[in-house]
Amino acid sequence: MKQIRKKPAILLIILLSVVLVVGSIFAFVPMNFGPTTYKSFAGAIKVGNDFGETMYAEYDIKKDGSTEVVDVKKSISDIKNILSKQGHPSASVYSINENEKIRVELSYMNGDDSFKDTYTLLKAVGVGKFELRSSSNEEDTYIVGSKHVKGVTVSNYTSYTYVTLELNEDGEQALADLLNASKTIYVCMGGNTQTSFSSENMSAGSSIPLTFTDYNSALDFAMRVELGCIPVDLNADTVTINTMTSHSSILPVIIALAVIVTIALMYLALRYGIMGLMNLVSTLASSIVYVILFWAISMIEFNNSSFLALVFGFAVTIVLKNMYMSKVREEYLTGKTIEASIETGYKKSIASVIATTVAVLIPAVVLAFVGSGIVQTSSLIIAIMSAFGLFETLLFIPWLINIVEAFNKGNDKIYHFKREEV
Amino acid sequence: MKKKILLPIYLAVSLILIITAVVMSLTLGVNLGIDFNGGKQVEIKLEENTNTDNYDKAINEVLKNYGLSIDSTLTQDKYTDTYYVFKINTNEISNENATKIRTDIATKLNISEENVSEIISISGNVTVKTLVTISIAAGCVFILFFFISWIRYGIMNGLTTLFVSLHSMILSFALILITRLQINIPTVIAVLVSTLFTLAILAIILENVRENKVKHTNELTYKEMFAIANKKSIPSMVIFTSAIVIFAIASLFNPAIYIKLFALALIECVVVSIYSANFVGYELGAILSTVSAEKVKQKLSKNVEPKSTKK
Numbered sequence: 001m002k003q004i005r006k007k008p009a010i011l012l013i014i015l016l017s018v019v020l021v022v023g024s025i026f027a028f029v030p031m032n033f034g035p036t037t038y039k040s041f042a043g044a045i046k047v048g049n050d051f052g053e054t055m056y057a058e059y060d061i062k063k064d065g066s067t068e069v070v071d072v073k074k075s076i077s078d079i080k081n082i083l084s085k086q087g088h089p090s091a092s093v094y095s096i097n098e099n100e101k102i103r104v105e106l107s108y109m110n111g112d113d114s115f116k117d118t119y120t121l122l123k124a125v126g127v128g129k130f131e132l133r134s135s136s137n138e139e140d141t142y143i144v145g146s147k148h149v150k151g152v153t154v155s156n157y158t159s160y161t162y163v164t165l166e167l168n169e170d171g172e173q174a175l176a177d178l179l180n181a182s183k184t185i186y187v188c189m190g191g192n193t194q195t196s197f198s199s200e201n202m203s204a205g206s207s208i209p210l211t212f213t214d215y216n217s218a219l220d221f222a223m224r225v226e227l228g229c230i231p232v233d234l235n236a237d238t239v240t241i242n243t244m245t246s247h248s249s250i251l252p253v254i255i256a257l258a259v260i261v262t263i264a265l266m267y268l269a270l271r272y273g274i275m276g277l278m279n280l281v282s283t284l285a286s287s288i289v290y291v292i293l294f295w296a297i298s299m300i301e302f303n304n305s306s307f308l309a310l311v312f313g314f315a316v317t318i319v320l321k322n323m324y325m326s327k328v329r330e331e332y333l334t335g336k337t338i339e340a341s342i343e344t345g346y347k348k349s350i351a352s353v354i355a356t357t358v359a360v361l362i363p364a365v366v367l368a369f370v371g372s373g374i375v376q377t378s379s380l381i382i383a384i385m386s387a388f389g390l391f392e393t394l395l396f397i398p399w400l401i402n403i404v405e406a407f408n409k410g411n412d413k414i415y416h417f418k419r420e421e422v
Numbered sequence: 423m424k425k426k427i428l429l430p431i432y433l434a435v436s437l438i439l440i441i442t443a444v445v446m447s448l449t450l451g452v453n454l455g456i457d458f459n460g461g462k463q464v465e466i467k468l469e470e471n472t473n474t475d476n477y478d479k480a481i482n483e484v485l486k487n488y489g490l491s492i493d494s495t496l497t498q499d500k501y502t503d504t505y506y507v508f509k510i511n512t513n514e515i516s517n518e519n520a521t522k523i524r525t526d527i528a529t530k531l532n533i534s535e536e537n538v539s540e541i542i543s544i545s546g547n548v549t550v551k552t553l554v555t556i557s558i559a560a561g562c563v564f565i566l567f568f569f570i571s572w573i574r575y576g577i578m579n580g581l582t583t584l585f586v587s588l589h590s591m592i593l594s595f596a597l598i599l600i601t602r603l604q605i606n607i608p609t610v611i612a613v614l615v616s617t618l619f620t621l622a623i624l625a626i627i628l629e630n631v632r633e634n635k636v637k638h639t640n641e642l643t644y645k646e647m648f649a650i651a652n653k654k655s656i657p658s659m660v661i662f663t664s665a666i667v668i669f670a671i672a673s674l675f676n677p678a679i680y681i682k683l684f685a686l687a688l689i690e691c692v693v694v695s696i697y698s699a700n701f702v703g704y705e706l707g708a709i710l711s712t713v714s715a716e717k718v719k720q721k722l723s724k725n726v727e728p729k730s731t732k733k
Contacts, residue, residue, distance in 0.1 A: 050681075056498060077549040095545040096463065103544075244498035244507075247478075248678035256672030260665050304681055305611040308669060308688070312615050315665035316622065319658045323626075326657070352629045356658075358570065359625035360618050363563040367614065370559035372552060378611050382618065 009406035020281070023288040041295045044109065048090040048303030048374075051250040052107040055115075057122040057241040059102045059234040061095075071231035072099045078230045079104065079125060080373065082223060086121060087298035089373045102234065105244070107301065119241060124220075126239040128190020130228025132208075134182035136193045142178035143171060145229030152229075154222045161218035165208040165225065176204040189228050190236035253307045260311060264318045272325045273416035274408075278400040279321055282392050286317070293384055300377055309378035313385025316360050320393040323356065324349040329417050338412040339405065346398055357390040429705040436593055436702070443596035452599060455606030455680060456493055456511050460545040465505040466527070467537040468497075474506050477531065478677070481508060484526045488519055494678050505539075511604065515541055548607055556610060560617075564588060567621060575628045578710035582703060583624055590620040590698035594691045601690065608684040616691035619662050623699035626655045627707065644715060648708035652700055659696060666692050 004012070031038040046052075061067055076093045083091040083106065092105035104125055108118040130145030143149070148171030153164045167175060178185065179199055186196045202208070212218035265283065269276035294300045302310075328345030332338060360382065367379035408414060468474065478492060485491055493511040497504060515523070520541045528535040564587050572580030594613045598605060630651030634642060642650075666688060673685035 050678075054496075072545075073549065076545070077551055080549065092547050094460070094547050097542040099545070240500065242499040242501070244496050246678070247495045247497070248676050248681055252672040252675040253669070256669045259672075260668050263664070263668075264661070304673065304676075304684065305608045308608075308611060308615055308666075311665050311669045312618065312662075315662045318665075319622070319626075319661050322657060322661060348633075351633070352626065355574070355625045355629040356622055359567070359621045362566060362570070363618055363621060366563050366566065367556075367559045370555055370562060372555055374607055374611060375552070375556055375559070375614070378615075382615075 004402050004406045006406050009403045012403055016281075020284055020288070024284065027288045027291045039109075041291045045291065045294050046087070046109065046298075046301040047107060047250070048301040048306070049092055049105055049107050050090075050246060050248050050303035051253075052246075053109070054105050054107050054244050054246065055118050055122060055241060056103060056105045056244050057125065057239055058096070059104075059126045059236075060238045061100060061102060062233040062235050064233070067099055067232065069099060072102070075230040075232045076102065079227070082226050083121070083125075084299070084373055084376075086223065088121075088301070089299050089377045090301050090303050102232070122241050123239070124224055125227055126190075126234045126236045127224050127227050128192075128236040129188075129233045130225050131188040132178060133186040133188055133193075134178055134184070136186055136188070138191065140181070140186075141188075142174045142181065143167070145225065146231050146233075147171075148174050149225070149229045152222045152225050154218055156215070159213070161212045161215045163210045163212060163218050163222045163225070165210070167206050167208065172204065172206050175208065179204055189224060190234075192236075248304070253304070257307070257311065257314075260314065264314070268318070268321065268325065271416065272329065274404055274414040275325045275328065275397070275401060278397055278404065279325075281400060282321075282397050283317075285396065286388055286392055289388060290385065294381070297380065300380060303374065305374050305378050306381055309381040310385070313382045313389075316356070316382070316386045317389030317392060320353050320356060320389045321397065323352050324393050324397065327352075329415075332412070332415070332417045337410060338415060338417075339410050341417075342398075342401060342405070346394075350394065353390065353393050357386050360386045361390075427705070427709070429702070429709060432697075432702045432705060436589060439600065440592060440596045443599040446602075447599055450602075453602050453604050455604040455609070455683075456509055456544070456546065457548045457606035458546045459511070459513060460543060461493060461512060462510045462515060462541050463507060463544045464510075464524075464527070464541050465498075465507050465539040466531070466533070467539075468504045468506055469533075469537075477506055478508075480530045481527055484523065484530050485510065487526070488515075488523060490515075491679065493680055509544065510541075513543065552607075556614075560591065560614070571628065575632060576711075576714065578714045579628050579631075579707055582707040582710055583621070583628070585706060586624055586698050586703040587617055587621055589702055590695055591617045593698065594694045597690045597694060598687050601686070603687045603690070604680060604683045606680060606684075608680070609687045612684060612688040612691050615666075616688075616695040619666070619692070619695040620699045620703075622662070623655050623659055623695070624703050626658050627651045627699070627704065630654050631707070631711070644711040645708045648704050648711070652704045655700065659700060663692055663696065 027041045030040045030043050061072070072095050076095065079102070080091060080093045083093070083104070088106050090107070092103075094103055095101065096103050104122060106118050106122060108114040130149070131141045132143035134140040134142060148167055149165050150168045150171070151166040153166065155162050155164065179202060183198060183200055184196050185199045185202075187194045197210070210221070212221065261283070265276070265280055267276075268279045272279075294302075300306070324346065327349035328341050331345040331348070332341035336344065364379045364383035364386065368376050368383055371379055404414075466477075474497070478495060482492055490510050490512055493509045495506065495508045498507055499505075523541065524538045525535060528538050564584055567587065568580050568584040571583040575583075591613060594616055595605075598609060598613075603609070627648070628651070631644075631647045634647040634650055638647070670685040670688040670692075673681050673688070676682060676685075
């Protein structure tokens with residue numbers, strides 16, 4: 001790495017300090033501004049059912065619809081997938097009392113719109129059967145979601161959003177019959193007419209495109225149609241929505257994290273001197289980035305398994321940094337100067353650091369793509385942390401060491417490396 | 423003195439554990455958690471200002487008489503009432519026992535039996551699709567990693583990686599089955615994380631061997647290179663193990679039973695990972711690399727004709 005002179009080094013230190021202080025405040029410190037509360041990024045990270053505030057809803061399964069075990073299981077699976085797409089990967093969905101009811105448990109954050117959004121989502125789950133009719137009467141039902149709709153897609157074209165209902169073979173025939181029967185199509189959910197639209201410009205086929213001017217309305221409609229297409233018919237009128245609190249505690253996990261981070265930082269600082277202290281700066285910087293990413297990615301929700309992934313991801317970053325620093329130390333112990341040791345140690349550690357990162361990153365990425373729910377969340381956390389660990393070890397920490405060397409000028413005392421005297 | 427080959431002993435131990443796990447699963451069944459198997463749920467209506475601190479202990483004392491225990495508990499609101507809810511990890515409670523349990527709980531907690539709901543069944547939370555996708559994902563990971571290791575370290579080390587990662591995953595499940603710990607989604611995550619741990623340590627060992635091969639081409643045998651690499655991987659192994667074990671110990675203090683059982687499963691998985699990478703992986707890698715090197719040497723020596731010394 002190119003050497004930095006003193007003046008630019010001072011400017012970089014000031015800039016880095018400002019970024020770290022401002023970043024830390026916004027990332028970790030909650031603030032009150034009169035009636036408004038700023039939670040901080042860390043405070044706004046979603047916490048799953050294991051530890052957080054949770055809302056639950058119980059939906060009666062209508063007896064006049066299917067109550068077969070296989071249909072109930074498929075409905076549970078479909079609801080879980082839809083909720084996962086809505087940012088609730090660790091939603092709990094199961095049937096109770098011999099498939100009489102379906103229960104859904106979703107976590108929410110206290111003190112913001114999350115409560116209202118979660119309530120609305122739970123209400124939407126019990127939206128009831130999706131049907132297309134030629135009139136508002138039940139006898140004039142032509143298309144039933146669970147029988148005729150095989151998929152729902154949302155796409156944008158020019159300034160419109162299209163929700164396309166993909167129909168199976170029976171659905172195609174049903175659509176043709178519906179178009180022959182009436183020039184107006186009635187959209188019904190749970191037996192109630194929601195809206196109607198003209199079918200004059202529509203032709204029979206394997207899909208029904210519906211136009212929306214507002215993207216969020218389109219997404220909401222698509223979600224409700226998917227929920228209306230589950231095999232069982234949930235009774236929208238008798239749903240009960242209430243709050244619940246799990247009795248497991250987040251405190252042991254937070255304490256464990258604090259202990260692990262403290263021990264790791266102390267170990268590196270004691271063993272590698274100033275390099276270990278630079279690791280402290282790097283860990284703070286990366287923590288700010290992690291907190292922002294975990295807040296921004298909607299599918300990340302922290303429950304017990306996610307905390308395990310966080311601990312493992314942190315261990316990976318410490319291992320990578322230890323590899324780099326131990327290589328520098330090894331080179332110094334062969335008799336090289338500190339500057340030469342830093343340079344050759346860095347070059348020699350690149351292969352090991354990359355190999356270890358690849359060993360963790362690639363499996364984590366594959367699991368994140370193919371997996372779902374908690375598996376996907378945990379894998380994503382490990383993938384983010386190992387990728388960032390690589391960046392920290394090969395770019396950020398060497399850059400910090402370079403800044404230190406601008407003032408240190410090759411003095412090896414601050415590195416705590418002791419050569420054995422012959 | 424010829425050094426002892428320990429690989430057959432390690433593989434024999436692993437095989438015995440796996441066979442034991444299979445036999446125990448077939449005879450005693452698998453201890454699947456509520457996530458997979460479903461269970462039973464009871465709701466206790468709480469009067470105003472009821473202190474539920476002793477409820478866990480009291481209810482467990484009652485359930486112990488029937489060979490059962492609480493899996494998890496929560497407090498929920500329903501309309502204007504508050505309920506204490508607990509789940510039991512079993513699907514088999516006879517009607518007679520169900521009635522007795524309700525009565526015993528009401529007596530133990532000194533409340534009216536009307537406030538203790540019927541024992542209702544709940545289904546599992548995990549679908550077959552989830553299990554299938556996890557299995558496919560794990561398979562993809564192992565195959566992908568085999569090819570990456572083959573390209574970087576040669577086919578023998580690629581095979582070592584494939585074998586050791588499969589060994590780690592299978593043996594982790596075997597140990598969980600033998601110790602009758604609950605298998606639920608957090609346990610599956612623990613097994614996946616420990617397999618990543620194994621892959622990371624193996625990558626460190628193989629990268630060190632590769633480095634030593636370049637530095638000391640004819641000076642060290644493969645066994646010696648693997649021994650040096652194994653020793654160099656110890657600090658990384660200690661870092662991973664310490665972090666995971668501290669987390670597992672902290673989880674043991676969680677009031678939820680399923681999290682305590684997850685912590686024990688995690689500790690078992692870490693032990694298996696160290697055994698797989700630093701014992702089985704090290705021996706297997708050394709032997710396969712030596713065999714491969716011998717074959718290459720034999721092939722090369724066949725092509726070289728001995729020089730004639732006759733004048």
